[in-house]
Amino acid sequence: MLELKGVAKAYGSQRVLGPLSLEIAAAGTTVLIGPSGCGKSTLLRLVLGLVTPSDGEVVFEGRPLALTELPATRRKMGYVIQDGGLFPHLSARDNATLMARHLDWAPARTEARLAELCELTHFPDDGLDRYPLQLSGGQRQRVSLIRALMLDPDLLLLDEPLSALDPMIRSGLQKDLRAVFTALDKTVVLVTHDLAEAAYFADHLVLMQQGRIVQQGTLEELEHSPASEFVTDYLDAQRGALRPSPAS
Amino acid sequence: MSDRAHAVIVGVVRCRVAPALLATAVVAAVSLAVPGRVTATPEQSPATHDPSPPPASAATVSLAVGSKKFTESVILGEIVTQLIRSTGVEATHRDQLGGTRVLWNSLVGGEIDVYPEYTGTLRHEILGLGSAGDDDAVAARLAAAGVSMTAPLGFNNTYALGMTESKARELGVETITDLQRHPRLRFGFTSEFMDRADGWPGLRRRYSLPQPSVRGLDHDLAYRGLASDGLDVIDLYSTDAEIRYHRLRVLADDLRYFPDYHAVVLYRSDLATRAPAAVAAISRLEGLIGEQRMIALNAAAKLERQPEVAVAASFLAERLGIHTTAEVETRRQRIARRTLEHLGLVALSLAAAIVVAIPLGIVAARRARIGQLVLGLVGIVQTIPSLALLVFMIPLLGIGAPPALAALFLYSLLPIVRNTYTGLHDIRPELLESADAMGLPRRARLRIVELPLATRSILAGIKTSAVINIGTATLGALIGAGGYGQPILTGIRLDDIGLILEGAVPAALLALAAQGLFDLGERLVVPRGLRLAASE
Numbered sequence: 082m083l084e085l086k087g088v089a090k091a092y093g094s095q096r097v098l099g100p101l102s103l104e105i106a107a108a109g110t111t112v113l114i115g116p117s118g119c120g121k122s123t124l125l126r127l128v129l130g131l132v133t134p135s136d137g138e139v140v141f142e143g144r145p146l147a148l149t150e151l152p153a154t155r156r157k158m159g160y161v162i163q164d165g166g167l168f169p170h171l172s173a174r175d176n177a178t179l180m181a182r183h184l185d186w187a188p189a190r191t192e193a194r195l196a197e198l199c200e201l202t203h204f205p206d207d208g209l210d211r212y213p214l215q216l217s218g219g220q221r222q223r224v225s226l227i228r229a230l231m232l233d234p235d236l237l238l239l240d241e242p243l244s245a246l247d248p249m250i251r252s253g254l255q256k257d258l259r260a261v262f263t264a265l266d267k268t269v270v271l272v273t274h275d276l277a278e279a280a281y282f283a284d285h286l287v288l289m290q291q292g293r294i295v296q297q298g299t300l301e302e303l304e305h306s307p308a309s310e311f312v313t314d315y316l317d318a319q320r321g322a323l324r325p326s327p328a329s
Numbered sequence: 330m331s332d333r334a335h336a337v338i339v340g341v342v343r344c345r346v347a348p349a350l351l352a353t354a355v356v357a358a359v360s361l362a363v364p365g366r367v368t369a370t371p372e373q374s375p376a377t378h379d380p381s382p383p384p385a386s387a388a389t390v391s392l393a394v395g396s397k398k399f400t401e402s403v404i405l406g407e408i409v410t411q412l413i414r415s416t417g418v419e420a421t422h423r424d425q426l427g428g429t430r431v432l433w434n435s436l437v438g439g440e441i442d443v444y445p446e447y448t449g450t451l452r453h454e455i456l457g458l459g460s461a462g463d464d465d466a467v468a469a470r471l472a473a474a475g476v477s478m479t480a481p482l483g484f485n486n487t488y489a490l491g492m493t494e495s496k497a498r499e500l501g502v503e504t505i506t507d508l509q510r511h512p513r514l515r516f517g518f519t520s521e522f523m524d525r526a527d528g529w530p531g532l533r534r535r536y537s538l539p540q541p542s543v544r545g546l547d548h549d550l551a552y553r554g555l556a557s558d559g560l561d562v563i564d565l566y567s568t569d570a571e572i573r574y575h576r577l578r579v580l581a582d583d584l585r586y587f588p589d590y591h592a593v594v595l596y597r598s599d600l601a602t603r604a605p606a607a608v609a610a611i612s613r614l615e616g617l618i619g620e621q622r623m624i625a626l627n628a629a630a631k632l633e634r635q636p637e638v639a640v641a642a643s644f645l646a647e648r649l650g651i652h653t654t655a656e657v658e659t660r661r662q663r664i665a666r667r668t669l670e671h672l673g674l675v676a677l678s679l680a681a682a683i684v685v686a687i688p689l690g691i692v693a694a695r696r697a698r699i700g701q702l703v704l705g706l707v708g709i710v711q712t713i714p715s716l717a718l719l720v721f722m723i724p725l726l727g728i729g730a731p732p733a734l735a736a737l738f739l740y741s742l743l744p745i746v747r748n749t750y751t752g753l754h755d756i757r758p759e760l761l762e763s764a765d766a767m768g769l770p771r772r773a774r775l776r777i778v779e780l781p782l783a784t785r786s787i788l789a790g791i792k793t794s795a796v797i798n799i800g801t802a803t804l805g806a807l808i809g810a811g812g813y814g815q816p817i818l819t820g821i822r823l824d825d826i827g828l829i830l831e832g833a834v835p836a837a838l839l840a841l842a843a844q845g846l847f848d849l850g851e852r853l854v855v856p857r858g859l860r861l862a863a864s865e
Contacts, residue, residue, distance in 0.1 A: 129766050155768035166763030170781045170856035179777065180767050212858035228767070 082107040082268050083128065083236060087137035090123055098123050098292040100137060107235075110262055110269040112279040115289035116315070121272045124289075125238050128270070129160060142235065156180065159229030159237045163245050165221040167213040173224045174209040181231055198227040201264060203257055219250040226261070237262075239271045243278065255281060276319035288312060390604045391419040395432050395444035395728075398425040398807065399548065400630050400637070400822055401486065401568060401623065405445035407641035409594060409611060411653040413443070415645070416606040423809045424637070425818050426728055428521060429454050431720070431808065437474050440727040442597050442604075443611065447486060449590035451478075453527040477598045477608075480615040481591035484568055484623045488522065488587045490580045491565040493555055497578040504583040505536050508562065512539040517560035520545040527588060528564075535586045549822055568620060570628035592618070617648055631823055663816070664835060670730075671812035671839065674802045678734045679795055682741030686794075687787065689742070690749020691775070700750065707743040715740065715801050719808050733805035733812075740801055741794040748790025752783025785855045792847040799840045803832065813839075 082105055089099035098120040105111050113121040126132040128139055130151045139146045141154060160166075167176045174195070175182075181191040199206060204223040213221055222242055229237060242258070243251045259282060262269050273279050279286060280300050287297040296308035307313045392413055396406025403424045410422040423441060426432055433455050435441045448467075452458050456470045471478055490505055497503070500511055508514065522528040523545040532538070540562075546554065552571050554560035565572060565579060572579060600608050618626075629640045645651040658666070689707070693700030713721070718739065722732030756779060764774045780787075806814030813832040820828030852860070 126762075131762055131765060152768040152770050155766055158766070160763070160766040162759060162763065164759070166759050168760060168763070168778055168782070168858075170858040172858065180769065183769060183773055183777070212861055214858065214861045232768075 082142065083270075084140040085124070085127070085137065086140060088127060088134045088139060089136040090120075090127065090132060091135045096292060098127070099134075101292075101294050102137075103287065103294060103297075105268065105270060107268050108266055109284040110271060110282050111285045111287060112283035113270065113272045113287050113289060114274065114276065114279045115295075117274055118291075119289040120292040121289050122240050123292075125160075125240050125270065125272055128236075128238060129155060129158060156184075156232050157235050159226075159232075159234040161222070161225045161229050161237075161239045161242045163241045164218075165213070165225035167221055167225055167228070169213050172210050172212055173204075173216065173220075176213070176224055177209075177227045177231055179228070184232075194231060194233075195227070198230055201261055202226055217250070218246050219254050222246065222254060223257075226258070230261075230265070235268060237267045237269045239269070241272055241274070244273070244275070258282075276316065288315065290315075390607075391421065392443060392600070392604060392607060393441040394420055394422045395426050395435055395441035395809075396422065396424045397429070397432055397444075398427055398818060398822065400570075401566070401627055402445055403637045403822075404626050404630055404640055404644075405482075405592065405594075407637045408614065408644060409443055409445065411638075411641050411645055412610045412613065412649075412651065413604075413607045415651045415653055416610045418604050418607045420607070423728065425806065425815070425822070426809045427720075427807050431723060431728065434723060435728050436476060436595060436597060438724075438727060439597065440729075442600060443607075444595055445482075445592060446478075446595045447590040447592055448481070449487065449527065449588040451593075451595070453588065454525055457526075471595075472598070475598045476595055477601070479594045479596075479612055481593055482614050483592075483616045483618045484620040485589055485591050486566050486568040486620075486623065487582075487590045488528070489565045489567050489582065490562055491555075491572065491577040492562050492580065494576045494578045496561060497580075502580065503578075504581040505532075505538075505586070506583050508538055508540070508580070509536065512541070514540055514542075514561040515559075516540055516543040516562045517546050517551050517554050518543065518564045519548045519551065522564045532586055535584055547821065549824055553824070568623040568627060570624055570631045572624075574628070574632055592623075613649060634823065634825065660831070664831065667811060667813055667815060667832070668835060668839075670810070670815075671799070671802055671836070674730065674733055674737060674805055674810060674812055675795065675798050675839075675843075678737035678802075679741050679791070679798055681734075681738045682745060682794060683791060685738075686742045686745035686790075687749050690746045690787070691753065693746065693750040694753035703746060704750065707746050710739045711743045715804050716807065719804055723808060728809040730805075730810045732808055733802065733810035737798050737802055737805070741798050744793040744797070745787070745790040748786045748793075749783065752786030752790075753779055755786070756782050781856050782859070785851070785859060788847065788851055788854060792844065795843045795847065796840050799836060799843060803836055 084105070085101065085103045087100045087102055089101070090097050103124075113124060115121055123132060127134055128141070130139075130146050130148070133148075142157070146154060167173075168179075171179065177195055177198070178191050181194070195209075196206075198204075199209070202223045204220065204227060208216060208220055208224075213224070216224065226242075243254055246254065255278065262282070269282075271279075271282055273282075283300070285297065286300055286303060288295045288303065290311055296303055296312050303312055304316060307316070394406050394410040394413070396402040406422055406424055410420045413420040426435065426441075429446075429450055432441070432444045432446070436444060446455075451471075452467055456467060458466055458470070468478075490508075492502060500507075502508060502511065518529055523543070529543065548564075551560065551563040552575055555563055555577070556575060562580075565577065567579065571577070594611050594614065596608065596611065626640055626644060629635045630637050642653050645653060686707075689703050693703045710718075715736070718736040719732060722735045726732040726735055760778065760782070761774070764778045769777065802810075802812050803814035803817055805812050806818050813836040816828045816832035818832075820826065820830075820832065
């Protein structure tokens with residue numbers, strides 16, 4: 082599905098990522114976790130081609146990312162960022178259907194898809210004609226998710242999608258998000274700095290530190306056979322946060 | 330003498346090369362935007378006149394008469410215009426075009442066909458002959474330029490220095506030499522007199538004048554300076570209507586410094602074949618206007634506030650028995666015409682600027698290096714004084730609306746380019762990344778995301794340009810472009826507040842209207858989602 086082969090990213094002499102290799106199988110949710118600045122967001126942006134690797138290559142669905150095919154390839158990926166990245170001059174509806182309109186989808190098809198996703202994400206119909214500034218943070222993230230899913234992508238990439246929300250809204254949206262992942266059976270890569278959230282979503286955890294992958298596997302594997310002292314330290318530091326999470 | 334072009338005009342025409350380069354880039358576009366412009370084609374260089382122009386019947390020839398921006402020249406220009414019309418040849422009067430350089434270059438370039446000039450100005454300022462050149466030299470130089478000259482019209486309007494009668498008597502000043510004894514007198518001279526070879530520099534040397542306080546100002550303001558005791562000595566023209574009105578003493582030129590300034594009419598030599606009737610008519614003015622007559626005509630226009638058109642008409646009726654149908658516009662017609670002229674200038678130049686500046690702003694935002702260059706260039710254009718920029722355009726585009734349009738176009742660029750650049754540049758990077766991550770191609774991203782997000786900024790730039798443009802367009806009158814500047818110019822010349830307001834008030838109203846219109850337009854153009862941001 083998605084493979085990073087010896088990928089590294091450096092700005093001048095400053096190496097920010099890798100070299101690292103990572104394989105992500107179809108279906109299932111992979112969560113990238115690690116302290117801030119460990120390179121997990123950069124990894125997502127490499128997958129999208131927003132950042133070009135200094136070394137190595139990203140292979141998506143069997144083909145290396147090519148600069149000329151980027152727009153077409155990106156349409157097979159959905160991307161959600163922390164504050165949603167919604168265009169403030171467009172209504173929720175126009176934000177969600179922007180690409181469909183650009184690709185000249187039949188209006189009926191667009192409407193049907195939109196209705197389907199609204200229901201799936203629990204986004205109220207009457208919110209569609211509002212502008213991002215008129216929506217709450219949680220609803221903005223729902224619209225952002227609808228926008229990312231509009232073209233029915235094979236891969237869904239989420240970069241700290243819940244971090245900007247307050248705890249109540251966050252837990253509600255967490256449930257909805259997991260329900261969506263399960264319902265759609267997509268390949269999902271999610272970035273978070275929060276272990277509780279990671280444990281809640283992850284089929285597979287990837288722990289990163291200073292641009293490298295330290296260990297990957299399930300939470301149990303990380304807990305019981307840590308690859309290094311850092312893994313234990315990181316889990317211990319976050320353990321307080323693990324208990325009250327919806328996963329426990 | 331009698332040339333009251335701004336010193337700036339004279340000064341800048343002499344160094345027109347660098348801005349000409351700058352301007353060349355836009356000339357083509359602007360020329361395209363102005364159909365039917367009378368152009369001075371490069372082939373028409375003064376020395377190579379077509380020896381056999383096609384014989385034109387009087388009905389098809391249309392002549393342009395020019396005049397400088399002071400009353401006497403306007404009256405003479407109007408007399409010549411009406412006289413030519415009386416022969417059945419069409420003639421238009423492009424009045425108050427500016428100073429000597431503008432008129433002479435326009436005549437040689439074929440933008441105008443006729444204008445009144447003074448022999449002293451011709452010899453010293455235009456031909457640079459000095460006192461050595463004799464009449465034959467003048468004739469030879471004129472012939473080489475393809476210009477002909479009438480015999481003197483009958484009066485000598487020379488430079489003179491003047492003081493109020495009361496002050497002159499108090500200090501016992503009768504001649505210019507007497508001024509040496511009063512070094513603390515304050516002098517106020519027209520800017521052109523300050524700069525010309527035959528003006529103040531030479532006068533100061535000839536008479537060894539010691540006065541340190543000498544300032545340059547507009548001639549019409551100088552009289553007011555005298556009256557309010559802000560100045561002691563000013564330069565005068567010996568046919569000025571104000572000499573008697575303000576009770577001034579004309580100081581004797583006891584060392585005979587000032588040359589003769591006999592009024593003549595200059596015209597393009599090709600008129601002899603193009604419109605012989607017009608040439609014959611103009612020659613009827615030779616020796617016809619004496620000094621007292623000219624003072625009376627000036628007084629009628631300046632002191633009695635008769636329109637020059639009417640002053641000229643009654644002169645022709647009285648002296649030559651020619652009755653012209655001099656149409657004097659009503660105030661309403663005048664304002665309507667000038668509104669149209671002004672709107673034309675603003676609308677065309679602003680439209681062209683929008684079409685050019687927005688893409689420039691986009692390029693500037695896309696490519697940092699080109700962006701710095703573009704912003705730098707339009708910034709430099711903005712630093713050129715507006716009057717200078719207008720004059721730079723004359724050699725390239727002649728006189729009238731085209732050079733004014735080009736200058737206004739250039740002035741309108743900066744605010745729009747800068748605001749387009751800023752509007753695009755300030756878009757949050759994560760929004761651009763979101764657009765990219767969706768798979769939106771660059772061009773679609775610009776159209777669907779970037780430009781809409783920048784509309785408020787771009788619109789604000791256009792609004793700024795429009796308001797600046799409306800104000801600057803009033804200067805267009807100096808080079809014959811018309812508009813609200815025309816009554817302002819005339820009003821300053823005639824010391825007529827009413828006339829000044831007739832231009833200034835509509836211009837201010839127009840600027841306000843433009844502002845209101847753009848505020849309204851903002852509601853239509855700026856996306857609703859963005860306007861929410863401002864209200865919350």
